[in-house]
Amino acid sequence: MEQLLNQEINPLKLLFQSISDNDGLPDKITDFFPAIVYIYDADARKLKYINHKVTDLLGYSYNDVQTWDNDLMCIVHKDDLENVNKEIQKFFALQDNESYSYNARLTHKAGSWKHFRTMGTVLNRDSNGRAASILFIAQDITEEVETGNQFKRIDELFNDTQDLLKFGVWEWSVAENKITWSNGIYRILGYDPKSEKDKLHITPEFYLQHVIDADRDKVLYNRKDYLAHHEYDLHYKIHDRNGRVKDVREKAKVIRNDKDELLRIIGSTIDITEQSQLYRDLAAYKAMKQENEEFLDYGTWEFDARTENYFWSDGMYRLYGYDPETDKYKIVVNEALYQKHMDEEHFERSKSFTDAIIAEKEKPENFVSEYQIKANDGSIKRIETSGKLLYDSDGKWLKTIGTSRDITRLRLYQSSLEEKIKDLDRSNKELEEFAYVASHDMNEPLRKITTFIERLESKYKSELGADGKLYLARISASVENMRHLIDTLLEFSRTARSNQPFSQVNLNGILKEVQTDLELKIEETTTTIHGDVLPVIEAIPSQMKQLFDNLLNNSIKFRQTNLSPIISIRCLRLSRRQKEQHHLDTNNTWFKIDFSDNGIGFEPEYSDRIFQIFQRLHGKTEYPGSGIGLAICKKITDQHKGLIYATGEPDNGATFTIILPEHQ
Template sequence: MNTTSDTQSDGVRSTLVAAGTMRWFHWVIVVFSLGLTLLAWNYSRNQLHARIRLQFDRDADRTVELVRERMRKYEDALWSGVAFIGTLDGNVDHQKWKRYAASIQIEQKYPGINGIGVIQSLDDSEFPAFLQRQRQERPGFTVHPPSERDEYWPITCIVPLQENAQALGLDMAHESNRITAAKKARDTGRAQVTGPIVLVQDSMKTPGFLFFAPFYQGRLHQHDTVDADRFAGLVYAPFVFRKLMKGTLAKQNRHVGIRIEDAGEVLFDEHVTSDADFDPNPLFKKTIDVAAYGRTWTFDVWSTKSFRANVDTTQPLTILAAGLIIDGLLIGLFLLISSASRKALRLADEMTRDLENLRLAADVNQIGVWDFDPNSGEVRCDDAMYRLYGHNRDTFSATYDAWLHSLHPDDRNACNAAFQNALTGESTFDCEFRIIHPSGAVRHISAKAMVFFDEAGRPVRMLGANSDITDRKHAACELESTRRLQAAIQNAAGVAIIATDPQGRIVVFNDAAQKMLGYSKDEMIDRSNPGVFHDSVEVRERASELSEEFGREVEPGFEVFVIKARQSESEQREWTYIRKDGSRFPVLLTVTALRDQDENITGYLGIAADISERKLAHERIEKANASLARSNEELAQFAYVASHDLQEPLRKVNSFCELLEQDCGNELSDDAKLYMSYIMDGGRRMRTLIQDLLAYSRVESEGRRLSRVDANETLQYAIDNLSESIRESNAQITHDTLPMAQADPGQLAQLFQNLIGNAIKYRGDNDPRVHIRGEVTGSRCIYSIEDNGIGIDLCYREQVFGVFKRLHNRSKYKGTGIGLAICKRIIDRVDGRIWIESSESGGSIFRFEIPHGLGDELNRENHLQLAACGAD
């Protein structure tokens, strides 16, 4: 900036400032006039304050008196109830009390009351008979909260009952405020109110109180002599303070706000900012203590906005305003001479500020401003322009050709054409192009400019601004890439994807949907859903189901498909689609609501998969399963019948062999005797095999219904059946306390018997040692039978559970090879699992897992039982 020019500007500005300066005598006149104005204003303000204070005191006293009058009216209602009970000799029930309450019209004549009721006083000896009488009238009647005490004060009647149902049966003796006021009413014979309480029927849990009036046996009027021994009960009314005040003090009829306290506890408060009439800076405040039936209520009274609006405070302000206007005219007169210089100075300062604000806005938004002279070709740029193009003033020639050279080669021709068209007036200059920084970086620029023409239509100036839009361009590219990827995913998906707007108009119909239904995208976009590919009968049936489920009418249209998705849950359901050629096929349709960041629904997405092949496969599997079940049943029946029929000829063979041996034993040769023993041994083994086959077939055919089984008793039954084998082998059988299970008792016993019998049979040189234990894991019971026998190799642990599968020679270990197969079939029947592990002693651990099946109750019982045994 030129220093001489700056100095001249400062001199002109100083002259303008001095020309507008007032002299000392001007100020003397203004101050004197202002002093007279303030004296008159203060006198008027004091007079007005006194009048307004008197009005506030009247409003405050009237408000308090309204509360007193309303409480006296409520008291009259209570004493009326006492008189009514006296006419009945104290024998009042709910129906009589309801008729009485209706006759006095409590809801119309006593606004703000929450109800009116009866409390009876009982000692512990009277309580059982009282409770029996009440339950004869009202079977569900209870005194609450439950406790054992010397006396009871239950609420026996209350009207209206619906709003006060929670109070019925409430014992006043359970809480100090209630019982203290009740006993005081009994002893004094006067009406009493409780301290602040929260009524059980008040869902908002706001302060309230109870109003008591005592009644006595044979006493008909509240002014009769008090005899506490003849006390019978109380007529009472519950009050929620906010309701009491709403019925007593209509807000529109008063202009003061109140806060009511009892012993420091706030009962009602209008001094809150949420109250529209609340004045944070009230004109007046006042505190009044009121005796309220045994309590002292403190009324804190404040003036409100409506009070302020209803008082006329304009007189002092009018005087003040008039005086100030006169002073202002004087000052205006004195400043009139200097107004021209001040106006010029102000305009100059405003223009300076506007220019500075424009420069700051351009810097903040990274906007570069340039000014082109068409005649000289010179371009004047601000600092932001140099930063946008990556140059500085020393290294960049501010000419049109230099600017054009900095553009990307592919964009120069288009930008030059747009620039020249703007200079000729054919169009405005609004162009986007790329520039190349000296570092080689490419940036995207948006340029806009305005051309100024002279009277002859020749361009004389072009003023423009550039901004960097590189980030916006990149974001747009990423968005387009994402859109293309989504479109590719939709089209490549093997399922039909159909999206709609919130009203059901189709906006997306992917390639798979076109192939599946035979309709083109052009045919379906913008059509309303349900479309032509839905079965209308199926839609109506679903609408009926949803109407019953939601308890309201659901129209057989788009609502059928989205009603559940709208409630933030996806719905997956099988539907029938109809192709364009009329053919039908089943689909599994999943509907999901599309939501924005504020959880507002923007549309719905439906994904449908053709399940025709799946349904056909499912049907084939069901037919195969049914056929397999019939085959298994027939096989089991055949095994049972065949095994049963084989036993009769076997018995004859064994019987006649025994007879032959008895009759001809001495005459038989040694070889004949040997052959005879072979025959009898084969018969015995054949009988054992048949019995095992019968047992195997009976697992399914004669299995009883599963029930709750004490595994300890079942185990003991199995041990008793094996007592002879245990004694002969000198086996030691031990067990822990076993958890209960859901099983067939007989089959569980057979399971234990087979596994323990195997442990005894397949023993080594040492005496058999068998230990049984059990545990509960989640919903399953796991039992273990551990032995010190010969063990089973890992490769045979699955094989041994097959029918007739043996690992040892029959001469060494007798058996049919069916015992473990029976165990496996018993376990399979209850959806359990059985497996084998190695024992540390070298033997085997047979484990089987079955459900305990009776839910959390049995699970807790099992855990408690096992814990108790552990403690022992």
């Protein structure tokens, strides 16, 4: 286009120089030009002449031109004005027969605008040799610019697509041994196409430097003599300029001439590193899943309700006694296969179970069933199946997916465990009965010993002397200790054997009753008790009273000699997270009650031992007792499905925590 304007502007210049201003010949000639021809008066800074193409191309009449005050700048696009003013100045510096061009947009009378390439040359000069008038030819290049922009947009889109999809295209001219790459190939190899494209000498040898040694024989550049008339699809590994190893897939087409001479190869290369890693991960996951199925004796399955087709994983074949490697493609998984491995009773029960689920109006999603099969090797197995039913938006059953596992050993172990639990319960009951009877019967000889001691004291008091009296006093103390031990044993036994009913118990009332019973001891020891409001729960009233009594007595007994006992009772409702931490039923409400004191405390290592029967941390002389009180507390909380534990530090008090449910 620019060369064409150059060829036209010089003859046109001669034409205007040879014809007077009032001659009509220029109009007749310039109107044949497919461009706006105009002369610019350099001194007046106005148009001196313009042809009729201003009307054809931009819609303006000569009258419109007069309203501009002959200033063409008024139709220059506002965004191009500054640049056009700069470009105009360059024409004043032109030498004779020199020309210069620039591009700008001119506004159409209708409001739209067009792209023009304007070329100009000095037409006349003044006496000082300065440009007096300048001849311009403005050629409409709108279509050319828009086509160029379209190709530019397509090129940008293609480059963005290559970047997004991590691929590039290339062409290998075999005769010249030259390769042409798109930007995508540069990026795959770690190069910046904008800054490095012109610096790199792209040859087959250069590319092969990026292919790992083990895969170089796969690349087409190393197989020129063996390339046939067809397409190639290759996979191999490369390393980019930064040393990162990548998996690539290369598709290429070989082009030969009529003489079967190799001309060129065109192809594309895509970075499939992520996909390859995904395939490897999927393969590893599949292998791990198959190992898990084999180790844990389970399998997964799917049933398509529309086609009535089943899918079994390898684990399902093993469950039913088949080898997945050899039998998978020999047998058909259908309802008849299930019926073959189940006796009639279990098959009908399983089928009725499934039919009932599907028929339910609520459209359940999950189910669990258990049945018995006879495997292909003749072994009998108990199978547990967990399934999920999937529906479409209209509630129509689409398919069922699930897992089945062999629970034969689990059921055998469960049956054995249940028998052992029955034996243990029977043994515990016999031991409790023995303890109760033994404790009850042991009171009789103690009463006789007490009676004979009293007779000795009354009948032979004067003859016993000081030593005799001391011995009798020690015997009496031992008998009293023995009686207390027997009483607490009976109490423990009664707690274990208790069959009292549960009822609504207000723990605030229980605490008040216990404080009343301990009123004298509380006054003697100047004990202070602070308590929160306690809840109402389902419990055995007498046992709750015994529990609170033992805990308060324990805090008073193990007080510090130089401090008055202070007992704080705090209560809070457990959150869901706290219930999960203690492995409690999250659907029930649980209360945590802390009994904290400022007593002598204990070593943290004894926090479990103190709840065992007959366990004592101190001597009887210093702190009298049987060592059964806290064991009774644990027995009571166990019977109420609760928890009890303790924390403490020597000389820094102790906290006994009980956790009880609102409902049994």
